[in-house]
Amino acid sequence: MSTRPAILVEDVSVRFRPYVDRKPTLRRSLGRLRHREQEEVIALDGVSFRVAKGEAYGIIGRNGAGKSTLLRCIAGTLRPNSGKVVVNGKLSTLLQLGVGFNPELSGHRNIYLGALAAGLRKKEIDQIFDDIVEYADLGSAIDRPVKTYSSGMFSKLAFSVSMHLDPDVLLLDEVLAVGDVAFRAKSMKTMQELLDKSGTIVFVSHSLESVEGFCDRVLWLQDGRVMAEGDSVEVVGLYKEAATGSTKNA
Amino acid sequence: MTLPAPAPIYYSKRLRLYLSDLWSRREFVWFLAIGNFKARNASTALGLFWWVLNPLLLSLVYYLVFGVLFDVGRDIIYLMAGMFVFHFTSQSLTGGANAVLQNSKLLANLRFPRIILPIANLIEATLGFLVSLGVLLVIAMLAGLPGLRDLEWSSGLPGPGFFLLLIIIPLQLMFNLGLAAIAARLAVPFRDINNFIPYLNRIWLYLSPIIWPLSFLDDRPVMGRFAEWNPMFALISVYRTALINYEFQPRMLLYSAVWSLVVFVVGVGLFVRYEGNIVRHL
Numbered sequence: 109m110s111t112r113p114a115i116l117v118e119d120v121s122v123r124f125r126p127y128v129d130r131k132p133t134l135r136r137s138l139g140r141l142r143h144r145e146q147e148e149v150i151a152l153d154g155v156s157f158r159v160a161k162g163e164a165y166g167i168i169g170r171n172g173a174g175k176s177t178l179l180r181c182i183a184g185t186l187r188p189n190s191g192k193v194v195v196n197g198k199l200s201t202l203l204q205l206g207v208g209f210n211p212e213l214s215g216h217r218n219i220y221l222g223a224l225a226a227g228l229r230k231k232e233i234d235q236i237f238d239d240i241v242e243y244a245d246l247g248s249a250i251d252r253p254v255k256t257y258s259s260g261m262f263s264k265l266a267f268s269v270s271m272h273l274d275p276d277v278l279l280l281d282e283v284l285a286v287g288d289v290a291f292r293a294k295s296m297k298t299m300q301e302l303l304d305k306s307g308t309i310v311f312v313s314h315s316l317e318s319v320e321g322f323c324d325r326v327l328w329l330q331d332g333r334v335m336a337e338g339d340s341v342e343v344v345g346l347y348k349e350a351a352t353g354s355t356k357n358a
Numbered sequence: 359m360t361l362p363a364p365a366p367i368y369y370s371k372r373l374r375l376y377l378s379d380l381w382s383r384r385e386f387v388w389f390l391a392i393g394n395f396k397a398r399n400a401s402t403a404l405g406l407f408w409w410v411l412n413p414l415l416l417s418l419v420y421y422l423v424f425g426v427l428f429d430v431g432r433d434i435i436y437l438m439a440g441m442f443v444f445h446f447t448s449q450s451l452t453g454g455a456n457a458v459l460q461n462s463k464l465l466a467n468l469r470f471p472r473i474i475l476p477i478a479n480l481i482e483a484t485l486g487f488l489v490s491l492g493v494l495l496v497i498a499m500l501a502g503l504p505g506l507r508d509l510e511w512s513s514g515l516p517g518p519g520f521f522l523l524l525i526i527i528p529l530q531l532m533f534n535l536g537l538a539a540i541a542a543r544l545a546v547p548f549r550d551i552n553n554f555i556p557y558l559n560r561i562w563l564y565l566s567p568i569i570w571p572l573s574f575l576d577d578r579p580v581m582g583r584f585a586e587w588n589p590m591f592a593l594i595s596v597y598r599t600a601l602i603n604y605e606f607q608p609r610m611l612l613y614s615a616v617w618s619l620v621v622f623v624v625g626v627g628l629f630v631r632y633e634g635n636i637v638r639h640l
Binding site for chain 2: 213
């Protein structure tokens with residue numbers, strides 16, 4: 109059992125066919141990879157890696173490198189054109205903050221909506237509801253419509269919901285820097301606890317310091333291909349080198 | 359805790375798995391529908407009343423234009439009964455595509471049977487429709503329609519035709535869901551469909567027996583021959599029997615049932631087969 113990796117990604121490729129007259133959501137997610145002349149856009153090209161249980165795994169790369177597409181494949185919402193993705197364990201995704209939330213409704217109501225969207229039953233949410241509220245630490249604002257929240261408050265609530273889903277595998281997309289200093293420290297501690305329980309965290313971030321400090325291993329993606337993978341300090345170092353090199357050229 | 363195990367299974371190939379997954383998510387469907395319903399009603403001053411006001415105002419506009427100006431038909435209760443029923447279906451058609459297109463965040467992040475989104479939208483529309491039916495009955499009573507006196511409505515005893523609602527509402531629900539699923543299936547890869555739907559709704563309204571009386575067909579044999587092929591013709595006819603005591607035509611119930619079943623099976627089938635590709639097109 110313990111030898112099975114938490115996440116196995118094998119030779120995954122994703123191609124998109126962007127149309128000019130479509131809503132820009134797709135194009136935004138592809139970022140700079142977009143070329144209108146090009147019929148097909150390759151978002152991921154033969155990506156392989158595995159993440160062990162209890163490991164914190166970082167994914168870095170420029171905008172449009174395919175990071176979010178990769179997370180969507182792991183989350184199972186996007187079917188790769190080829191390749192295999194296997195996730196062992198219960199998955200909680202925090203690809204974007206507050207997924208399933210309805211801004212017109214109260215924080216209270218949104219805790220239920222968010223957790224139901226993630227796959228919990230109402231009975232289960234009843235049991236963890238007080239913990240979620242306490243962790244989010246929003247005081248009486250929990251009964252106000254979420255649209256009145258500041259972005260920090262919103263993040264706290266969303267993060268609290270995700271952490272209480274008791275996941276084995278947590279996917280985070282650029283959502284580490286949430287809330288104030290105190291909340292950030294608290295969220296770091298919670299994630300460490302998850303790792304200690306041999307949970308797994310995959311996170312995408314542009315904050316190289318937090319990737320370096322928090323992750324055991326890092327994957328560097330560029331134009332949908334793996335540039336480097338391995339020890340976090342090493343890979344982040346390589347990435348920094350390349351990044352400063354390209355700004356000098358530009 | 360039962361977070362869904364994200365094994366690489368794609369729903370469409372296993373119908374039973376899909377259905378059991380859908381069933382286990384019923385609380386989510388309900389919360390989504392009620393949440394949207396509340397949110398929509400909270401953001402406008404008149405809230406819930408818009409569900410009634412929209413078809414009501416539309417009825418009045420058409421009554422003024424066609425009933426008074428062109429003198430096509432003078433029976434406003436007839437017009438309203440047709441309009442409310444039509445409005446329910448046209449709302450589902452518009453809302454079904456939007457339910458998928460506007461929830462890209464949810465779709466990109468979480469796995470769940472995608473048909474949940476059109477279903478939640480349908481539940482939301484149904485709540486509004488039921489409210490509008492209640493209002494219609496009250497208005498019909500106030501208008502003192504002879505048909506309603508025959509039903510002994512005032513003594514609280516609904517007539518036999520009224521129970522047709524128990525059949526025709528579920529049939530229309532199936533019809534609407536199938537239609538919403540087809541709209542969503544087409545609108546996700548081809549956004550242009552969304553621009554086309556309002557015109558489709560408009561022409562469908564004119565082709566249905568809503569603003570013109572049934573006698574309108576008598577001297578139009580060509581239109582008369584094809585009018586009954588329109589699923590809305592059958593659905594509205596049955597509703598008129600149930601609500602305002604028009605003569606019951608079993609043929610219309612049969613047409614309604616056939617249309618609803620076919621559209622439901624085709625629509626949901628197309629949608630479920632396609633849903634694995636939705637995120638690719640968002």
